Each structure stands twice: as structure tokens, then as C-alpha cells.
Amino acid sequence: MRITTFRRALGATVFAMLGLGALAAPAAAQGSLNLYCSAQVEWCQAAANAFAKETGIRVSMSQKGSGEVLAQIRAEAQNPRGDIWYGGTGDPHLQAAEDNLTAEYRSPMLDQLYDWAQKQARDSQYRTVGIYAGALGFGFNTELLARRNITPPACWRDLLTPPFRNEIQMANPQSSGTAYVMIATMVQVMGEEAAFDYLKQLHRNINAYPRSGTAPVKAVARGETGVSISFVHDVVTERLGGFPAQFALPCEGTGYEIGSMSIIRGSRNERNARRFYDWALTPAAQQIGAEAKSFQTPSNRSTPVPAEAPQMSQIRLIDYDFAKYGTSAERRRLIERWDREVNSLPR
């Protein structure tokens, strides 16, 4: 009986060990970097691969929208799991800096950057930095507009005219940074009251507010909608993908985004994160974007600007106040006002 008891005990012990052994988390190599990437997925993957190849550091990349990454970093704040956040529009990066979610770092590469990129760093007390810039504009489907005899839009006010009824898409600012840049731009171009009047009139011509910032331009490319309000480099990407998409820049002037990069505060691989940070600001690394068919203007002055990219010098850019419109309070106020006054209106 005793023997049986102990045999059973032994058997159960082994069984329990084996059964629980199955719960092991997947192993990872030493010297790793957890990269949260909010650029286009091809770019993210290419950057991760290139950095891994160059340094031997194992990169785990997860691509998510900038809003999603911000939410995740916030949820993980007491115990961060990401190391660096690469790409995505600048506002959420500034918000993260404001909320003390990202770490201060002055890269030796800073002097090589354009002024707007350095200003982004200064505005945030060096918690984030500009890696590319892209102007806001219109994307339109040339075939669809031609079939319906609509002249492509050239100015913000054109979008209010009857031919564009139910033809325009913009993203929902409650989830998309792109759409928020648009609202902030209108407020800066026209003043707040006039801007909201404009948005209310525009609302009639909008057929949907999809959740993701790049969804409208994809809908344009596939002929699901005639016009989108998007970053013009995204339109170029679609055109090169074989779709009849073209972009236009608003004659009244337009805002732009500064795609940014931040190191997450309390990151467990901070040394590797800094290494990635410096690397991402070199011309060689910044060329990866164009190779992956993303045509933003890179922030390093010596990075060659691809011929397909919209030339920033030819765009009538407003003096976008990132410091003001990047704060959480202002953002929340504008988005809530938009939801209350615009999104709830009948079409």
C-alpha cells in the first residue's frame, strides 16, 4: 500500500510538472528591442529587419495605430513592455511626453535634422523627435470623379459644394490622429467658430467617418468614395500601388504632421532603444521609408527626398502650433466639441 501511495505521488508529481510545462511563454533572445510602430506596416517591417541585420539585436515589432499605441503605453505605464515608439503622427507622441510616459533623450544626431524636427524635440523637452513630415490634403479617385463629371477639389471651400455630396470621407477624430490634425488645421486657418461652421457644412457631404486614419484614402483608391481628407504621401503610395488616386493641396494653406519617435519611460531595454533612436535619424535609415513606398519628407537634411514625394517647399504650409494643439486638454476639448456639434448632426 505504501509503495502504491508513493508511486501515485510520484506519478502525479511528474504529470503536474509536464502539464504545467506546457504553459511556458515563448522564449526570446538576449539583447532585444520591443518596437511599437505606427508607420505603414511595410515600412515598419523593413526598418525592423534593417536594424536587426545591422546590429544583431532581435527586434519585435508590432504595428498599431498611434492612438492604439498611446492607449497601450498608458495602460502599461506602471510596468512598461515596449521600448521605443516609432512613427505615427506627432500629437499622440506629444501627449505621451506631456503625460510623462516617454523618456528624455538628446540624440547626437539632432543637429543634422531640419528645424521642424528639432522644434518637435524642444517642444517636448526632448521626449520626442521628428522623423518625417507630411502635409494634409485631398486624395481623389480620378476615374470616379471623371465618370461623375466632378472637378477635383483645389481648396477647402470646394469640398462644401453640392457635387461632393456623399462623396467625401474623413477619419473619425475620436480614434484617428489624421482627422484631428485636420480639425486643428481648420481651427488655425479659420479661427475656431468659423472652423466648426465649416465642419458642420462639410458633414453633409461626408459619407462615412471610418475609424482609421488611412481608411479614407484606401477607400478612394478602390473607388468606394470619391474624395478623402488624408496626408498626401498616403495618396502617392496608393497611386504607385496601381490605383487611379491623385492628390491636391488646399489653396488656403494646410497643416502637416510631424511623424515622431519616442523612447518609452522605464523601458527595460533602454540602451537598445537609444541605439535604434540614433540609427533611425541617419539618412540611411530614413531612406527605408521611400523604399517601402512611403513618401513623407525625411527629417535628416542629408536624406535624399524621393522624386515621387510631394515637395514640402511647394506647399503652402500654415505655421502649425504643435505645442498648443498637441496638449491633451485642447485635443479632448476639440474632439468632444466635434462629436457634440458636428457628428450628431443629420446629413
Place this chain on the structure above:
Amino acid sequence: MRAAGIAGAAVALIAALFFPWYLAQDGVLTALREIPGWWREADFAPAVLQASSQGRWWLWPAVLAPLAALIAGVAPLPRRARATGFLVAGGAGLALLVVQGLAIGVQGWAWPGLESVFGVLDDRQYGIGWGGSLVAMGLALTASAGLAGRGAFRGDAFTAGCATAIGIGVLLFTFLPLAALLGDAFRDAGGALSPLAAVTRLADDRLWGLGCLAGGPRCGVVWNTLLVATLVGFGTTVLGLAFALLVTRGRLGVALAKPLRWLTVLPIVTPPFILGLGLILIFGRSGVVSQLAADWFGLELGRWIYGLPGILLAQLFAFTPIAFLVLIGVVEGLSPTLEEAASMLRASPEKIFRTVTLPLLMPGLANAFLLGFIESIADFGNAVVLGGSFNVLATEIFFAVVGAQADPGRAATLSLVLLLIACLVFVIQQRLTGGRKSFVSIGGKGDGGLPPALPPRLRRLCLGLALPWAGLTIGLYVLAVSGAFVEIWGRDNTPTLRHLAKAFDFEWTQGLQLTGLAWNSVLTTLELAAIAAPITAGFGILAAWLFSRAKFAGRGLLEFATLLSFAVPGTVIGVAYLRAFNLPPLELAGTGAIIVVCFIFRNLPVGLRSGMAAMAQIDRSLDEASSTLGGNGLDAFRRVLMPLLRPAIIAGLTYAFVRAMTTISAVIFLVTAETELATVFIVNRVINGDYGLAIAVAVVLIVLMLAVLGLAQLAVGRRRIGRRAAIPLSTEPGAAA
């Protein structure tokens, strides 16, 4: 009792002596391989060294409690004293470990009051890893053996161990996260406790507004959700019934019945949102149907698919198979005796169907409706792809968490509403069908009758519903799948393998390099699903055995709690897990373990139900025979029931695997760079509009799962043949009873 107690203590002691106590950042195997002398490092040391040389004195119970239990097990004690020893050592050890885990977190003392008692603590601890979890589990096992020894669970240690494991599991991974979430709803934006916050959020016009009835632009999301869910519930039930009646009683012939059955499997192995995608590609503004309509009739169909019609259509496609699977069991189980009696009394076939067949099907119909309803309110993928500006609770919750206006309190409140709706429908369903218990049509006596054929008019109606639907399903799949193999869907139909290559490219430089975008997520999905499926199935069978065979106090409560995770929509579970497991001691967020645990407890009811159904067919007298011959609970389970349950176990295993592979709503918050899942990869590509890539990955997943299903089918088929001799033995006592 003694064996279980000693085994628990031994597991705990070995873990305390040799396993790293804390969670290792890069996975424990890497650390053990690459860090020489890891047992001396503060991050990796096992409990005994943590306590003796790292100054973490609060970990002493992890070593001393198992030791005490082991002594109680080995020492020559009377049974009752030994049991008390097990109970005290296991219970007290576990309690002390829980207290220290909660009291000392990543920033030292978790509660300020402790500092005045114990002084300033210049230390912190992360979540428990292997050592910590194994010690806790071992101690729990020992304590449960002690309980059994003192007479609980009818003195059976196996029953006690199972009940404890399931009880702790459900408590930790269903109750606690939901409770934490519930608490979040009553905090304001700053995190302070404020019961008013929930009231304010609940009163939000965006939830309950009825503007659309008065010609306004939108109704509240709650009404939207209820509308969609009710329509989907009815739609899937009607379609599922039509299919089930046709397949069983439609006299279709094998040529039609078999493909119809297989057609129903397809949506189950399809990542849900791929259907939404296919609908866009067909019915979207530039889809096939719209183009044909424009070319042939000059009609502009426009964007009608975005919004309620699209969500409805996609969910009907996705969830009809589930209704079918529920209903076909009920229709097949229907004994023809009553219908034959009605027929002999000269009732017309129509009247028989209306007054006899349909009423007997009521529990099945209600069950199918409930499943369709709950699946619909929990569905996130279709709603985000096809919703346009039409919002439902699942998408609202998602964007309350990740949107530009992140608001955890709002997410929690919305989850609460979703949970309440689910529970309400569950209760209503139970009331409607549970009150009258006279649905039983299978008695112990044999019934050799043939089921009557469908009345001709009803048959035509069913065919009229089912055949176009089947045709649409086939068309949808052909067109959707072709999206993976053409340049640009709907625009450039040149055949290409470009998307497949982009997803699954690899090169040979210094060994195999997987450069495709989808490799990481697909491999992770396979790995995690393969880990979760056997545990889910095993747990499910154990729970089924426990609930249908064992008797102990609190069984009803435990059974209800297990089912809770089924009634809770996936989005809610996901938010709750993220909320509950980001901090020590159970710091699971960001690991593969949290996803595995989520799979297990979310899919547990599936294995449980199939297990309970199968067990109901096996007569109790077999267990009793085993008991009479001196076997304990484990023997009856292992030697008698397991061999008889093999087909059910395999079915549970495959279903758990498939569900793990296709889950999206629950895991979308839990994935990280390390543990990205294929479904999340696909939904991200869809959100970005990379349809070709998304479909390519989905097609590969579907092929993988069909292969798994086929293999399982083979395995079950073989076993059935082998069991032929055994069947009469196992069913005879049931027939005689």
C-alpha cells in the same frame, strides 16, 4: 488523499528549491541558458535563495509550507491528523504567499500603512513566474487533499483536486477580472472612486438616444446593438432550422446533403472579419455586383452595404452555422414516436409539424437564438469592417480603450451594459424553456420509428431559403478567396502570388530567414492554440465529469460561474484581462500565458458542454462498478470514462483549437510584439486596407484549420470502428435501467 497531498507538497517544494520564482522578461528558458549562475541573480533565483540570500524574507512560506506538508505526509499519523496537517500547511502557505504578493509590488509596499509597520522597503518584485505559480498550485493541491481527508468531497482526493483547480481557475480568470472591471466603471477620469461617474456615463445620450426614430441622424449604441443582435438571432435560427430540417428530413440524397453539411463548417474555420471583407468586395461600391448593375442596367447601387445591412449580412453568414449545429442535434434527437402517433390520429403533415415537431424543437430554437444573439453583441470584426458610421457596443468599447479619447471608465461602463444584456437574455431564455420540462422525447426504451418527411410546402420553403443562401456562401468564398491570388482585387485581376509571398516569404542566408510579414503572427497563433487546445479540452472534460458525476457543496455555483465566461462577450473579457493582469503578483500582460489562459477560460464551456452531453449517454452504473471494485474517483475517470469519451474529447480538442485560431475580440487587447496573433494581424491589415495581404493570410489559416479538422475526423472515424464491440456493453445498462 495521502498521495495527492504528498504530490502537491513535492511539486511545491521542488519548485521552491529549483525554479526561478519571478517572471523572466525574455522567457525563462533563455535566461537559464544564457545567464551563468542564474540562481544567484535577484531576478531569477528560486524561492529558497530569494529568502536566504536576497533578503526577501517574505518568501520563506514558499519553502516552509511544502516542507511541513511533506512531513505531515511522511510521518506516521492517523488519517485525520494528516489531513489537518495538509490543510493547515497548504492553506496557510497559500494565504501567506497571496498576501505578500499583493503587499509588495513593483514600487515596494503596495499599501502605505505597511511602511509604518515593517519600515521602509528598499526592494520591489515583479510578477511570479514558474517557481511562484508551481508552489501556489502545489500548495492548493495539498490543501484540497487535506479537505478531502477531513471528509469533504465525499473523501475523494481526486474530486477535491479537480474542484479546487476549477474553482481557483474560474475565480482568478473569470470572476476577478470581471470584478476589477466592474470597479472601474465607478471611478471618474482621475481614478477616484465616484459612484456618480457610472450614473453619468450610463445616462449618456450616445447610449440610449432614440433620435433615429424621430428622423434624427443616429440612435444610441445600445439600441443599435440590440437591433442587430435580435435580427441576427432570429435570422440565424430560421436559416439554421431550414438547413437542419433539409439535411435530416428533406430526403435530399447524399449528393446534396453532404456538401450542405460541409458548407456549414466553412464559416466556423473562417476568421470572422474575412466574411465582411468578402461582402465589400462583392457588394461594395466598386464590388462585382455594383459594377454589373452599373454596366447592365445603369444603376448606381452606391454604398448601401456600410452600416446595418452589411453588419447584419456578415453576421448572418458567420453565425448561421452555429445555429445549424445546435439545431441539427435537436432535430436528429427528436423521437419520431410522437409524430407517428399524431399521424395515426390522422393529422395532416403540416399540422403535425406545427403542433408536435415545432413545440418539441423549442429548447433548441431558444438555444440557437441565444447563441446567435450573444455572438452578435460580442462581434467586433464585422462591425469595424462594415459598420461605416453605424456603431455598436463592441466597437464603442474598443475605441473607448484605444481611440484618441481613451477613457477606461467609459469602456468599463459599456462593458457592463453589454454584460447585463447578455445575462438578461440568458435569464429570459432559461425562463422560457426551463419552466416546462416536458421536452424529453428520448426515453430509455428503444424507438425504431422513421422520422417523417417534411411537408411539401415546408420543404419548398426551406429549399427556397437554404439553396440561395448556400449559393451566396459559395460565391462569397470563391470571390473572397480569389482576392488572395489577384494583383488588386476588383481592379487588376492578373493572377499573382505576390500577396502570399509578401506574407510568407523566406530566404536562405545563414540558415532559414522568415522575412514574410505574417510568419511571426501565424506561428505564434499555431503555438498558442496548440498549447491551449489540450488544456481546454482536458479542463472541459474534467469539469464535465465533476458537474455530472461528483457531488459536493457549491457545485451549482461553480457550474454557473464556469458558464459566465461564455455569457460574457469577448471584448469585455479582453478589457478585463488587460485591466487585471498588468501588475504583480499575476503579471501576465504581455506574455503568451495571458493569451493561453484567455483561450482556456473563454472556450472552456465548449469542451464542458460536449463532455456533459457525451457523459449523459454513459450509465452511472459503470462508475459504480468501478467504485465497488475498489477504485477511487481517478480510476473511474481514467479507466472507465476516458476510453468511452474519446470521440467527445477529440471533438472538444479540435473545436478548442479552431476557436483559439479564429478568436479576435477577446485577444485584440492582449497581444504584443512578441505574441501577435494571426487574427489581429489580419484585422490590422483590413483596417489599413491591405485586402490582398489580409485575405492571403486568412486563406492559409483556413487551409490549416481544415487540415486539422480533417485529421480529427480521421482519428474519430477510426476509433468509432474500433469501438463497435464496446458499444453494446456501454449502452446496455442504460437501456435496461
